[in-house]
Amino acid sequence: MGRYECTPTSFLGIMFFFCFCPMVLSLLSQNQTETMTNLSKYFSFPVPWNDPNPCAWKGVTCDNTNSSVVGISLSGFSLSSPDFLPVVCKIETLEHLDVSNNLLSSIPDGFTTECGKIKGLKLLNFSSNKLEGALPTFNGFDGLETLDMSFNQLRGRIGSELDGLVSLKSLNLSFNNFTGSLPTKLGKSMVLEWLVLSNNHFDGKIPDELLTYENLTGIDLKANELSQSIPSNIGKLSKLETLILSSNKLIGEIPASLLDLTNLSRFAANQNHFTGPVPPGITKYLTSLDLSFNQLSGTIPEDLLSPSNLQVVDLSNNQLSGSLPTKVSPSLFRLRFGSNQLSGNIPSDGFATVQNLTYLELDDNELNGSIPAGLGSCRNLTLLNLAQNHLSGELPPQLGDLGNLHVLQLQLNKLNGTIPTKIGQLKKLITLNLSSNSLSGSIPSEITSLSSLTLLYLQSNKLNGSVPTHISSLTVLIELQLGQNQLSGVIPKMPLKLQVSLNLSSNLFSGPIPRGFGSLAGLEILDLSNNKFSGQLPDDLTAMSALTHLYLSNNQLSGELPKFSQNVQVDFRGTNLRNTTAEHNQLPYTASKKGISVTLAILIAIVAAIFLVGLVTVLFVSISRHYYRVNDEHLQPAEDHHHPQVVQSNVLTPNGIHRSSIDFSKAMEAVALTSNVTLKTRFSTYYKAVMPSGSIYFVKKLNWSDKILPVGSHDKFGKELEMLAKLNNSNVMTPLAYVLSTDTAYILYEFISNGSLFDVLHGSMGSSLDWASRYSIAVGIAQGLSFLHGCSSSPILLLDLSSKSIMLKSLKEPLVGDIEHYKVIDPSRSTGNFSAVAGSVGYIPPEYAYTMTVTMAGNVYSFGVILLELLIGKPAVTEGTELVKWVLRNSANHDYILDFNVSRTSQAVRNQMLAIVKIALLCVNASPETRPKMKSVLRMLLNAR
Numbered sequence: 053m054g055r056y057e058c059t060p061t062s063f064l065g066i067m068f069f070f071c072f073c074p075m076v077l078s079l080l081s082q083n084q085t086e087t088m089t090n091l092s093k094y095f096s097f098p099v100p101w102n103d104p105n106p107c108a109w110k111g112v113t114c115d116n117t118n119s120s121v122v123g124i125s126l127s128g129f130s131l132s133s134p135d136f137l138p139v140v141c142k143i144e145t146l147e148h149l150d151v152s153n154n155l156l157s158s159i160p161d162g163f164t165t166e167c168g169k170i171k172g173l174k175l176l177n178f179s180s181n182k183l184e185g186a187l188p189t190f191n192g193f194d195g196l197e198t199l200d201m202s203f204n205q206l207r208g209r210i211g212s213e214l215d216g217l218v219s220l221k222s223l224n225l226s227f228n229n230f231t232g233s234l235p236t237k238l239g240k241s242m243v244l245e246w247l248v249l250s251n252n253h254f255d256g257k258i259p260d261e262l263l264t265y266e267n268l269t270g271i272d273l274k275a276n277e278l279s280q281s282i283p284s285n286i287g288k289l290s291k292l293e294t295l296i297l298s299s300n301k302l303i304g305e306i307p308a309s310l311l312d313l314t315n316l317s318r319f320a321a322n323q324n325h326f327t328g329p330v331p332p333g334i335t336k337y338l339t340s341l342d343l344s345f346n347q348l349s350g351t352i353p354e355d356l357l358s359p360s361n362l363q364v365v366d367l368s369n370n371q372l373s374g375s376l377p378t379k380v381s382p383s384l385f386r387l388r389f390g391s392n393q394l395s396g397n398i399p400s401d402g403f404a405t406v407q408n409l410t411y412l413e414l415d416d417n418e419l420n421g422s423i424p425a426g427l428g429s430c431r432n433l434t435l436l437n438l439a440q441n442h443l444s445g446e447l448p449p450q451l452g453d454l455g456n457l458h459v460l461q462l463q464l465n466k467l468n469g470t471i472p473t474k475i476g477q478l479k480k481l482i483t484l485n486l487s488s489n490s491l492s493g494s495i496p497s498e499i500t501s502l503s504s505l506t507l508l509y510l511q512s513n514k515l516n517g518s519v520p521t522h523i524s525s526l527t528v529l530i531e532l533q534l535g536q537n538q539l540s541g542v543i544p545k546m547p548l549k550l551q552v553s554l555n556l557s558s559n560l561f562s563g564p565i566p567r568g569f570g571s572l573a574g575l576e577i578l579d580l581s582n583n584k585f586s587g588q589l590p591d592d593l594t595a596m597s598a599l600t601h602l603y604l605s606n607n608q609l610s611g612e613l614p615k616f617s618q619n620v621q622v623d624f625r626g627t628n629l630r631n632t633t634a635e636h637n638q639l640p641y642t643a644s645k646k647g648i649s650v651t652l653a654i655l656i657a658i659v660a661a662i663f664l665v666g667l668v669t670v671l672f673v674s675i676s677r678h679y680y681r682v683n684d685e686h687l688q689p690a691e692d693h694h695h696p697q698v699v700q701s702n703v704l705t706p707n708g709i710h711r712s713s714i715d716f717s718k719a720m721e722a723v724a725l726t727s728n729v730t731l732k733t734r735f736s737t738y739y740k741a742v743m744p745s746g747s748i749y750f751v752k753k754l755n756w757s758d759k760i761l762p763v764g765s766h767d768k769f770g771k772e773l774e775m776l777a778k779l780n781n782s783n784v785m786t787p788l789a790y791v792l793s794t795d796t797a798y799i800l801y802e803f804i805s806n807g808s809l810f811d812v813l814h815g816s817m818g819s820s821l822d823w824a825s826r827y828s829i830a831v832g833i834a835q836g837l838s839f840l841h842g843c844s845s846s847p848i849l850l851l852d853l854s855s856k857s858i859m860l861k862s863l864k865e866p867l868v869g870d871i872e873h874y875k876v877i878d879p880s881r882s883t884g885n886f887s888a889v890a891g892s893v894g895y896i897p898p899e900y901a902y903t904m905t906v907t908m909a910g911n912v913y914s915f916g917v918i919l920l921e922l923l924i925g926k927p928a929v930t931e932g933t934e935l936v937k938w939v940l941r942n943s944a945n946h947d948y949i950l951d952f953n954v955s956r957t958s959q960a961v962r963n964q965m966l967a968i969v970k971i972a973l974l975c976v977n978a979s980p981e982t983r984p985k986m987k988s989v990l991r992m993l994l995n996a997r
């Protein structure tokens with residue numbers, strides 16, 4: 053470990069000591085001053101410990117007379133050697149020690165024996181380190197009240213290692229790899245109040261012994277493998293306020309004894325296998341209840357929603373039937389009853405008085421009757437999802453009063469009448485889905501004032517008249533679905549940001565196809581099929597540079613088919629168009645490779661999606677019920693250890709060496725073993741696979757959940773990868789081959805032995821990254837990103853750009869990875885908020901919270917964060933806050949924030965680093981418009997050389 057070597061510190065210290073500082077030093081004993089000085093020699097801080105009074109040092113707390121040190125916090129100091137720990141124990145007055153967010157991999161015995169003698173030590177925080185092996189045995193520590201060892205790699209069973217902690221009140225062992233049954237020896241004197249054991253591999257039942265800790269106020273056992281039922285005498289824990297049992301394998305009924313817990317405020321038991329009814333009265337004292345994704349049946353108790361403190365209720369994805377409760381508490385904030393078998397009406401004024409209601413999801417039930425006008429008075433509603441029911445009648449105009457609405461989903465009902473003009477008042481609306489109803493009349497022109505609208509689905513209705521003239525004022529619209537209506541008339545200028553799809557199929561449009569589509573430079577799918585278009589094609593259709601599919605079939609078109617780029621597939625069946633250029637990708641199209649025709653599969657998927665939306669949605673819902681497990685922190689489905697069932701595999705690279713080395717069955721063997729996992733990012737797991745030839749490859753498994761994967765895109769996937777495989781840039785990681793299985797996809801890449809930038813920079817090799825390497829990495833990433841952003845067909849954006857998605861070919865050569873996510877994962881389908889999906893904490897630009905789209909400016913922000921990581925040497929979340937915020941808080945003197953191990957090498961290095969801090973700060977500007985484009989970032993970086 054690098055020590056702090058600038059000498060003025062000790063020199064100044066001595067000066068103070070001898071001249072006028074006895075006054076200051078007399079406060080802290082000479083022993084403690086000396087110990088603290090000894091301690092400081094173990095570290096090199098960005099902000100050095102150099103004040104003569106240790107009480108003024110960052111992270112050091114003294115008692116209120118400054119006569120003794122009582123707290124030391126070394127959180128986020130990138131410490132990897134634990135040698136300093138026994139020295140800390142010389143501070144006999146220590147009460148709090150926080151060494152969280154470091155890289156410690158062990159706790160020396162000297163620490164447990166020495167610190168165990170400190171009677172006053174109340175808190176130990178080892179959270180977020182790299183501790184390995186078994187839990188240490190704690191002897192002594194008579195006063196220890198709080199022990200936090202969460203987010204480490206501790207493993208094995210827990211016996212009586214903690215039983216000697218007679219004062220233990222709060223224990224957190226979450227996010228480790230502990231196995232066996234839940235520990236029950238948690239301090240002989242039984243004073244435990246908070247127990248957090250979530251995200252481990254504990255199995256077996258919830259032991260009765262746990263119920264003897266009568267002081268427990270909080271229990272979190274989420275994400276383990278617990279089985280059997282909840283002990284029926286759980287009501288004994290009368291002080292319980294929080295009980296979280298989510299994501300286990302618990303069975304049986306929800307015990308009625310929970311009703312005895314008058315202080316229980318939050319109860320979550322979602323994602324288990326509970327059966328039986330929702331016990332009446334369960335919400336009497338609760339503020340939050342989550343029983344989603346179980347097999348609960350019966351009716352919803354009439355009084356469920358009425359208790360006055362109730363804020364959140366989630367019973368979605370069960371088998372509940374009967375009608376909705378009519379009495380609703382005014383404090384209710386979020387209600388989810390989706391995917392049950394509920395019937396009857398939506399109570400006409402039940403929700404009218406619920407001023408706090410922000411999320412209301414009743415989708416995928418059997419509700420009938422009309423949408424009550426009273427919903428219009430829930431002014432805080434942000435999301436209203438009533439899709440897939442049997443709702444009929446007209447859309448109440450009062451919905452236009454919901455000025456905070458972001459998402460309105462009413463598709464797959466039997467709604468009729470016209471679309472009310474007041475809908476134009478929903479200025480914050482991002483998604484509007486009224487598809488698959490029986491709406492008639494024309495599309496109101498007021499719809500064009502929905503300035504935030506990104507997705508507009510009006511297909512499969514009975515809408516007539518023409519498309520609103522000013523539809524192009526929907527400047528952020530990326531998908532427009534108007535198919536299967538009775539629309540006609542002039543096709544106006546379309547919104548220029550359209551990207552996913554523009555669908556005008558199966559309407560009554562006639563006359564020549566107008567010019568103007570050529571300016572839709574980002575549009576990928578244009579469907580004009582099944583209309584009465586006639587005449588020749590406008591010549592600007594070929595100018596659509598991102599186009600992949602053009603559907604013209606069943607129209608009265610004639611003349612010659614212009615020459616499209618080879619990426620475009622044109623379906624002109626049922627027209628009189630003549631194809632003169634032989635190599636055209638006309639449909640039906642037979643893939644030259646073995647296996648089924650990819651294009652045909654896409655076509656079938658699209659046709660199915662249009663004509664059988666109902667069926668597909670049912671399918672989609674059942675698939676997602678199967679794979680998707682709602683968990684706010686963890687979107688990744690459980691690892692499967694069986695061999696995946698391969699549907700299709702394909703080698704993409706033209707490189708002969710790879711083509712002969714890649715062996716798909718070896719690749720599939722590799723992913724069946726968790727011991728081959730070398731790396732995990734948010735959406736992918738990388739496995740190491742050794743081929744029979746001896747060459748090594750990465751097999752990357754996409755951890756997608758169906759909620760965020762567009763329907764039908766399993767088929768589209770191969771095509772997208774083929775395009776990505778053609779990218780040729782030395783800083784972009786391109787796919788070599790892929791395997792599609794029934795439920796996921798695997799992509800093969802060249803093996804990168806160094807791993808990710810995150811691992812190198814924040815791991816033991818961090819100090820070997822000198823400035824030349826870091827600068828070269830920064831420039832390389834910028835080069836890769838500006839290449840991807842400037843891709844001629846359409847820009848390729850990064851969904852989750854972070855130092856974990858950058859691989860290091862060598863210590864100077866970065867590769868931008870995970871480039872396919874943007875094409876195959878659709879975050880807008882996530883049930884959580886968008887920013888929770890698009891990106892990793894610390895890298896997400898602030899605007900994603902409301903724009904809900906991934907942008908180039910967003911990528912620039914994430915790049916800025918990576919630059920800061922390289923400059924400061926700290927991870928993107930540091931000392932519990934985002935690095936960007938940390939920098940802004942400490943920005944008075946940039947010199948101090950630089951990674952001192954690097955900046956101290958020379959004045960020239962320091963100057964260059966300071967210049968690049970300025971570039972990083974431009975990139976992370978809060979306002980996306982003012983951030984520079986990737987190209988100019990690259991230029992600035994090169995100029996800073």
Ligand SMILES: *[C@@H]1O[C@H](CO)[C@@H](O)[C@H](O)[C@H]1NC(C)=O
Pocket residue numbers: 081083
């Ligand atoms: C100072 O430290 C020494 C050895 O570490 C110890 O013997 C002595 O008792 C300490 N003095 C005080 C006042 O704590």
Ligand SMILES: *[C@@H]1O[C@H](CO)[C@@H](O)[C@H](O)[C@H]1NC(C)=O
Pocket residue numbers: 083084086087090142
């Ligand atoms: C500080 O370190 C020196 C040298 O290792 C050692 O002799 C001394 O006892 C230490 N002082 C305290 C208070 O631990």
Ligand SMILES: *[C@@H]1O[C@H](CO)[C@@H](O)[C@H](O)[C@H]1NC(C)=O
Pocket residue numbers: 105107108114116117118
């Ligand atoms: C204790 O030390 C801190 C840091 O130097 C200083 O801000 C504070 O005023 C001191 N308190 C007393 C009582 O001397």
Ligand SMILES: *[C@@H]1O[C@H](CO)[C@@H](O)[C@H](O)[C@H]1NC(C)=O
Pocket residue numbers: 127150152153177178179180198199200931932
């Ligand atoms: C331990 O540190 C982590 C990270 O700094 C923090 O989030 C957590 O709240 C701390 N635990 C306790 C019990 O203070």
Ligand SMILES: *[C@@H]1O[C@H](CO)[C@@H](O)[C@H](O)[C@H]1NC(C)=O
Pocket residue numbers: 290291315
């Ligand atoms: C419930 O909480 C209240 C307020 O915090 C407290 O006074 C009361 O003792 C608690 N009841 C039980 C049974 O612990």
